Amino acid sequence: MFTPLRMCHVSLLVVREQAPETALTLARLGVFQPRVSDREIEALPELPARDYQQLVTRADAHLDKILDHFQLPAAMPDATGEPPDSRQLEDLDTQLARHWQDCSRRDEQLRRCQEQTKHLQHLQQSLDTFAALDIDLALLHRTHHFLDLEVGTLPPDNLQRLGDAVGLAGYRLSPFEQSDDYVNALLMGPCEQTAQIRPALEAAGWQPLPLPDELSGRPEQLRADLAQQLQAVEEQRRQIESQRDQARDELRNWLDEAARTLGRARPYARLADTLHGRGGLSMVSGWVPARDVATLRTGLVAALGDAHLMQVRPPRPGEQMAVPTACRHARWLQPFVSLVKNYGVPRYGEFDPTVLFAISYVAMFGMMFGDLGHGLVILSCAPLLRRRAPRAVPFVALCGVSAALFGLLYGSLFGYEHIIQPLWLSPLSDPIYMLKAAMITGVLFILFATTLTIRNRLAEGDVRGALLPGNGAVGLVLYLSLLWLAWSAADGGPPWTARLLFATSLLAIMGYSAWVNRDTALVERLLIVLVETFETVMNYISGTLSYLRLAAFSLNHVALAIAVFTLAGMLDTTGYWITVVLGNLFILVMEGAIVMIQALRLEYYEGFSRFYSGNGHEFRPLRLTGDNN
Amino acid sequence: MSAASRYAYLDTRVSLFAGRLLTDQDIERLIQDGAGEPTPPPGLDNEIGLDSEADLAGIDHAMMPQLLNELSVLLRSVSGNERDLLRYWANRFEIANLKTLIRGKMVGRKAQVLRSELADLGPFSRVPVDALLLSSDVAELLRQLEQTVYADIARDVRRSFDQQQDLFTIDASIDRHYFNGLARRARAVGQDARTLVGSVLDRVNLVWLLRYRFTYNLPPAQAYYLLIPASHRIDRERLLQLNQLEGMAPVLEALPPPFDDLLRGARSTSEVTRRLERHTWGVAERILLGRRFNPTRALAYMVLRERDLRRVRAIVRGRRLGMDPATIRVATGLDCYDGRPVQEAA
Secondary structure, three states: OOOOOOEEEEEEEEEHHHHHHHHHHHHHHOOOEEEOOHHHHHHOOEOOOHHHHHHHHHHHHHHHHHHHHHOOOOOOOOOOOOOOOHHHHHHHHHHHHHHHHHHHHHHHHHHHHHHHHHHHHHHHHHHHHHHHOOOOHHHHHOOOOOEEEEEEEEOHHHHHHHHHHHHOOOOEEEEEEEOOOOEEEEEEEEHHHHHHHHHHHHHOOOEEOOOOHHHHOOHHHHHHHHHHHHHHHHHHHHHHHHHHHHHHHHHHHHHHHHHHHHHHHHHHHHOOOOOEEEOOEEEEEEEEEHHHHHHHHHHHHHHHOOOEEEEEEOOOHHHHHHOOEOOOOOHHHHHHHHHHHHHOEOOOOOOOOHHHHHHHHHHHHHHHOOOHHHHHHHHHHHHHHOOOOHHHHHHHHHHHHHHHHHHHHHOOEOOEOOOOOOOOOOHHHOHHHHHHHHHHHHHHHHHHHHHHHHHHHHHHOOHHHHHOOOOOHHHHHHHHHHHHHHHHHOOOOOOHHHHHHHHHHHHHHHHHHHHHOOOOOHHHHHHHHHHHHHHHHHHHHHHHHHOHHHHHHHHHHHHHHHHHHHHHHOOOHHHHHHHHHHHHHHHHHHHHHHHHHHHHHHHHHHHHHHHOOOEEOEOOOOOOOOOOO | OOHHHHOHHHHHHHHHHHOOOOOHHHHHHHHHOOOOOOOOOOOOOOOOOOOOOOOHHHHHHHHHHHHHHHHHHHHOOOOHHHHHHHHHHHHHHHHHHHHHHHHHHHOOOOHHHHHHHOOOOHHHOOOOHHHHHOOOOHHHHHHHHOOOOOHHHHHHHHHHHHHOOOHHHHHHHHHHHHHHHHHHHHHHHOHHHHHHHHHHHHHHHHHHHHHHHHHOOOOHHHHHHHOOOOOOOOOHHHHHHHHHOOOHHHHHHOOOOOHHHHOOOOOOHHHHHHHHHHHHHHHHHHHHHHOOOOOHHHHHHHHHHHHHHHHHHHHHHHHHOOOOHHHHHHHOOOOEEOOEEHHHHO
16 A cells, blocks of 8 residues: 555566467456566567567558548457467458558548539639639630630649749739639630640649530529539539448448457567567566466466466566556545656655545645535535546545535634534634644654655665665754754753754764765865755755645635625625625635645645655556557 | 847857857868778767768768757747747758658558658657558548648649659649748748848759759749749749740859859859858858847758758768768868859859
């Protein structure tokens, strides 16, 4: 609960033919995270799964695109059955590629239909302008000996450039209608230069407009023709879609089977960078939670028989940073796990602060936002989040419960301080007492955090780090002596033992800092030592004072309520209740959000920054679904 | 806010980076080092090895992140149009990737081979490279590209592809799009940016014009259409006029200042390219050294830094191919000064 699961390093040696089966078994068991080992790279330089991985990647890409084309969901991988061999995979990819060719062709046809529809619609719109073009349209249908005359469309961006370009060949381009996508233009010039301008016209996306003979006499006919063409395109689109639906029905089962086959191939492909080999042997190593080693062993024996060699050892001292962190937490703790991970993943062997974080966060929230009514409102909001943010439900519910409990202790109900009797005290009745209580909470929190730092360093084998620096054992003594000095200052002056403790620990911290920076120049070292020591002392003092906000916000809560009631008191009955309700809503939303952030700030900056490195990496075992990387 | 306070950090950064730029003497020294143990140039020592064993692809892969890392440092201190211009400048590498992808797909090259030819742009990449690599043909690739920030380019390429399936036209269309966008962004930044980018555009347009007209023998109308519409000193009317001339010499004679002087006596398109490149570097150097608290200094630095990396690459390549120092000198642009041939400049 307070430390990550103990991990073991497992090395698996198998014959190359059985490597895919081994990978599939490992994925089925879901307890093995592969790792790259330099030692193995040297001894076993080959990467036997590389080609297989490329096949799987290619087939996967084809399958994904086909499923997307048919708008089919991805099938869940099937744990039963054998992984396909390279030849089967190649066959599967060939078939998938062939089907994708069909799908891609349909996509392209649909895209063309879409463009054609757009073009025809544009023509429909421009028909009126066409009719109004100030030339004899019959000219456009005649073949001329010297004059090349053509009507067409092109993208507006290309108009100016094409006009200039055809101008070089004695042509003239006159636009007569423009929209966002197209320009209709009349192109005319000497016939003998036609060949000169054709490449430029093609590069500019010039599309000649077919003008029916009837245009000059019967524009209605042209409209009808365009409508007919549109209908034909629409019909073509429907046909393509119907072909797609038909193909989907025919292929659905085959695609499901293909997805399952690929699902069985993926684990081996995912080992492409970590599975090494030479000749007929393959080896993969990685991390397994110690409690799952037996399960792994049984699973491998069941799948491979005796044809494998499994070596298990605990992590070596130098490997601590490479060992992944596996933490197991109850479901209700998941939102707190996310908040802790937001700061960082615990390093292997490091204290996992999730439970401590959950308890202290909820308590601090309640202390700063203590109100029975507000707490119950927050609690009642929790079930509403079940659909949208199910993981946040326990977090919100616990914050609500904590606020309600502190509300009972403070005797506060929707800001009314006289309806229920406080079980402890109303914050505003004795603010100094509240501030003292907050400070004591802070002192306890900092003492606990510093103790955890010492514990974490000892667990890493860093005895010097646990003892000497400002956040180690000496720092703890310094903090305690500081507290003693502060306490006794108000009580007739500090005793010599407190002074001695303070001076000794301060000197020890300075000495350690000087030793760490022994390679720097004397003046620079002196400066560093002074600044670092000053920072250590200030850090303890400011950290402790920072917890005063626990009391400050509980006072603020009451003060805000008083402000609301003062405003409400100036109004009539209806106005009074409207103000009270809106004021409470304001307090709930605004102050609630601020308190949540403040509690998180105290956790991260005053707590985690003292003892929690958070530079570990999460245990991500090889699984049938998802990516273990 | 004054320019000094607005660009103080950028200016300091650019000045610090500018110390890494290689002088002609540095390049000369690198060329001369060919026989013995090569000395790494300043600013490149840790990142790029110049030993004879280094493979060219490896050098390319080391150069690109270095260039882009420096660009991301500079980008942090600019915003608005200036940031947009600097960021867009880096699109040239992605454009090169897209051209490689389209070309590769047109000739049916394998995804694996294509991937090895693509520059790794890290966070500067704005297209799903993996998905594009796995597309089965150009049509699918363009459909995917239409979903990205390069939708305009994809549509334009599709038009060219549907009509001609001609690699050359497609390449030209992509480049035209890019340079057009660069010109638009430079106009939004200010006079210095217009001058620097304009010098690049003039070079590209002039070189393209010579190639299209006299190497590929395209008709004037097509050649003109394939040029970048936005030019700087060579305006639209001049481009139209130049397109109608027959032969390289008349074109060079009809150029406006300063190109008439710069290109007098140039015998080939590659010589024109080198002289104009050198001219662009001169413009960039003048902006970098002569301006303060000016965002275009950052762009000028990037232009010069890319020049350095390309020159180093040319030296390594030259050595690998056993070229003599004189040839490498030509390849690195050391044979001309500020656009003019060295002898003439002297």
